[in-house]
Every structure is written in structure tokens, then in C-alpha cells.
Amino acid sequence: MTDIVLKVENLVKNFGGLVATDSLNLEVEQGEIHAVIGPNGAGKTTLIHQLSGMLKPDDGSIHFDGQEISNMSPANRCHAGMVRSYQITSIFKDFSVLNNVAMSIQAQEGHSFRFWRNADKDVELAGKAMAILEEIGLQERAGVLADNLAHGEQRQLEIAMALATSPKLLLLDEPMAGMGPEESSRVTKHLNSMKGRYTMLLIEHDMDAVFALADRITVLVYGQAVACGTPQEIRSNAEVRQAYLGED
Numbered sequence: 001m002t003d004i005v006l007k008v009e010n011l012v013k014n015f016g017g018l019v020a021t022d023s024l025n026l027e028v029e030q031g032e033i034h035a036v037i038g039p040n041g042a043g044k045t046t047l048i049h050q051l052s053g054m055l056k057p058d059d060g061s062i063h064f065d066g067q068e069i070s071n072m073s074p075a076n077r078c079h080a081g082m083v084r085s086y087q088i089t090s091i092f093k094d095f096s097v098l099n100n101v102a103m104s105i106q107a108q109e110g111h112s113f114r115f116w117r118n119a120d121k122d123v124e125l126a127g128k129a130m131a132i133l134e135e136i137g138l139q140e141r142a143g144v145l146a147d148n149l150a151h152g153e154q155r156q157l158e159i160a161m162a163l164a165t166s167p168k169l170l171l172l173d174e175p176m177a178g179m180g181p182e183e184s185s186r187v188t189k190h191l192n193s194m195k196g197r198y199t200m201l202l203i204e205h206d207m208d209a210v211f212a213l214a215d216r217i218t219v220l221v222y223g224q225a226v227a228c229g230t231p232q233e234i235r236s237n238a239e240v241r242q243a244y245l246g247e248d
Helices: 044-052 074-080 097-108 123-136 151-163 181-193 207-213 231-235 238-244
Strands: 004-015 018-029 033-037 059-064 082-085 169-173 200-203 216-221 224-229
Touching (some): 018 059, 018 224, 044 169, 044 200, 097 123, 097 151, 181 207, 207 231, 224 238
Parallel strands (some): 033 200, 033 216, 082 169
Antiparallel strands (some): 216 224
């Protein structure tokens, strides 16, 4: 039996007269990359806000790793292993790439920033951070200040910082946002190499990336899941193909 890491049941979120999440059901299995797609206004951002704890659902439940978390704070969800990468890059721009990841490792280990260790002077910490940078393809940029990275590289660093927390579920919120085709292809390749080792929920507009990465795809329309299946099943769904993938 496949382990279910995330189970969303009958989730509802209203904003006045607007139903942003409409009795939504969603499951994410251990080790899979599950993508959520849909047109603008479909409710993707509202969903991820509810999963990460930034918004409280009006009804329904969210179970993560066997625990009901609907009323859990964002910080406690993160400590429990649900980690979100943001649409807007949130890195320490005055620190090196290596030390950005090192800070995430130390935060996960429960260290106070008052006792923060510099990875340049800590061989064991530097080794851990470098291994994560290799996973995302940034090892050659380890000594560069984060502020000097290209946009796509900053997004890669943000993912590396999320990976440094050893997540049970990684919420990827538009990781390809603002990237050119070459950057997007590179990040897709590195995320693909992590398949099976990390469980990911991917919110993404880049359909090439979605179909290259996803094991399963859920299609949202007006807050409802209108389809869920493998990439091939979603591609062959005539309604989805016509409305959301731009095909006849």
C-alpha cells in the first residue's frame, strides 16, 4: 500500500461571495511529484496558502504525515516537515551560496542564529551544504554572493535551502517563475533527478516543466479539482487539453 503524505478532504475557502476552494479533495503519495495546474483564478495560490498555514480553511481537513494540521501554525508545519519555496525569492543576499544553505541546515537542527557557524570554517557543515548544492546543480557557485546570482540561480538556491531542511513534503510554488527556457530546462533536469527521494507538490505555469516532472497532475478550475491523473491521462482529456493546454 502506498503511503499518503498529504490528504486534503472537502477543503473550502470563501472570500465574501467568491468560493476560492470548493470542496477540494487531493492526495499526494510518498515519493511522487504531484503537480497542480489551472488557469489564473483557479485557486492554486489559495490552496498552497492553506496547505502552508498562511490561510485557514473555512471547512474540510488537511492531514499531513498522519496528523491533522488544519489549525497548525506555518512554523509548526515547517518543523513537521512541510516546507514551501516561494514565488518571491527569499534568500540572504549578502551571504555566499554555501552559507545560505548552511544557515538552513542549522535552522533545521535547531540552532539559534546567535550560535550560527560559518560553513567556510566548519568542514562537516560545508560538506552537508555542498552535497545539497550538487543535487540542485549549484556546486560551482558555492562561493558566490547570493546577490550576484542570476535570477534562475537564485531560484535554484531557494530550492536548495528548502531541501536543506530535510522536508517530508516540498511545496514548490512557481519555481520556474521568471526563468528563460534554458534556465527552466536546467532546473527541471535537477528536480527530475530527485524523483523518488523527495515528495513534492508543484504549482507551476510552465507546462513543459509540469509534463516533464509530474507523476500525477490535478487540474483546478474555480477551486474544484476537475481532473486528476498521469500526464498522459491529462493530455488525453479533451476538456483539459482544449481549455488549459492550448490544444484542439
